[in-house]
Amino acid sequence: MIILARFRKDGLNYFPLDVNFFYNEKIKILDARYGKDGVMLYLFLLGRIYDKGYYIHVNEDFEYLVSAELKMGADKVKQVLTFLLSRSLFDNTLFQSDAVLTSAGIQKRWQIAKKEAARKTPIEVGRFWLLKREETEPYIKCTFFDDCSGKNDNNSGKKEDNSGGKTIKESxxxxxxxxxxxxxxxxxxxxxxxxxxxxxxxxxxxxxxxxxxxxxxxxxxxxxxxxxxxxxxxxxxxxxxxxxxxxxxxxxxxxxxxxxxxxxxxxxxxxxxxxxxxxxxx
Known part of the structure; x- marks a missing residue:
């Protein structure tokens, strides 16, 4: 008899939505500026993220693919995405550095939703994890925490070396x-x-x-x-x-x-x- 290993899905089958979602000030401004298209796009992106896990990578074709799926102009997709990043509905720093869409709020909800699955096998996350150590549940193992501790020690000397001058001439x-x-x-x-x-x-x-x-x-x-x-x-x-x-x-x-x-x-x-x-x- 052949026993097939069960595949562990990082994504969710459904994701929680706050009952006051539409009363959130950021969502109200999103609706006022871009209409229902703006809210629909945000919910669409949340669905894409939670389907994969707690983040997604985007590429240069992302806006056009989303535009085709939602029957929405590519320019409007770009404008709404810029708004979502500027209002911290997605983390702008991580998007600019790694073309990754996620947020601390998304990750908080994701780790709570994964609690039951984590009872059997601890869940490992990596460098795109935004939550601090004290915000991360015990059943979530973040390899980035261990990496950061070493990097901080190694970088302490570099910060002292640069304290004498603020202008970086070459890096x-x-x-x-x-x-x-x-x-x-x-x-x-x-x-x-x-x-x-x-x-x-x-x-x-x-x-x-x-x-x-x-x-x-x-x-x-x-x-x-x-x-x-x-x-x-x-x-x-x-x-x-x-x-x-x-x-x-x-x-x-x-x-x-x-x-x-x-x-x-x-x-x-x-x-x-x-x-x-x-x-x-x-």
């Missing part, structure tokens, strides 16, 4: 060397953006900084326009860069949880603003 990422932006004013503005980002949202990994550099390069070939993009992202506390001319794709400033500037435009006051932010964090 290595995956054996690829990138050089500072030209002109020097652009590189200084980029470093200021990194300081403000770390003040508001926490330190970035070298890989994430490299991705930000590449993102800025892809948005414009003009140094003056790049400078304007960086300064705008800095003054508004954004987690990424957005093209100057595509206003529809930019996140709004009203009541964003990650925006500490409350919608004000501080153009022309960069030095005072940066000094105040940095000194305020000390």
């Amino acid at each position: 290595k990422v995956n054996n690829n060397i990138y050089i500072p932006f030209q002109p020097e004013e652009l590189e200084q503005a980029f470093q200021t953006y990194l300081l403000v980002y770390s003040h508001n949202h926490g330190e970035l990994l070298p890989e994430q900084i490299q991705i930000l550099r590449e993102e800025l390069i892809s948005l414009s070939s003009d140094a003056a326009e790049r400078l304007a993009i960086v300064r705008k992202a800095t003054t508004r506390g954004w987690k990424g860069f957005y093209p100057i001319r595509k206003q529809a794709n930019e996140p709004k400033n009203k009541k964003d949880s990650f925006n500490n500037f409350k919608g004000r435009d501080y153009s022309g006051q960069m030095d005072d603003l940066t000094k105040a932010l940095i000194e305020g964090g000390k």
Whole structure:
């Protein structure tokens, strides 16, 4: 008699939805801005994620595939996805660095739903796990926690070495060397953006900084326009860069949880603003 091994499914057969889902402020704003299409797209993405587990990878064709499945314009899919990321309904940092869609809330609900299955076999998760050690249930084994403990020890010396100067002249990422932006004013503005980002949202990994550099390069070939993009992202506390001319794709400033500037435009006051932010964090 042949006994077949039972395949363990990481995804869920169904996922929980809060009874106050439609009363959530973020969902109400999503509905007000993009109509029922926006809410439908968010629920569709949740279904795709929970079907696979607690995250999904996206590629350059993702928006077009979703557009075809939902009979929705690709531009609208992109706009709604940008909104979902800007309002932390999905984690924007992980999306920018690894093209992964997930969130802490998604992972909290997923681990609770997997509790019964985990009684037989502990569930192992990896580096896309966003929850802290104390937020992770005992039956969830996160290999990333062990990796992080070693990395933090190894990086402690590097942080001390950089404490003498804030400007990074040259860094290595995956054996690829990138050089500072030209002109020097652009590189200084980029470093200021990194300081403000770390003040508001926490330190970035070298890989994430490299991705930000590449993102800025892809948005414009003009140094003056790049400078304007960086300064705008800095003054508004954004987690990424957005093209100057595509206003529809930019996140709004009203009541964003990650925006500490409350919608004000501080153009022309960069030095005072940066000094105040940095000194305020000390």
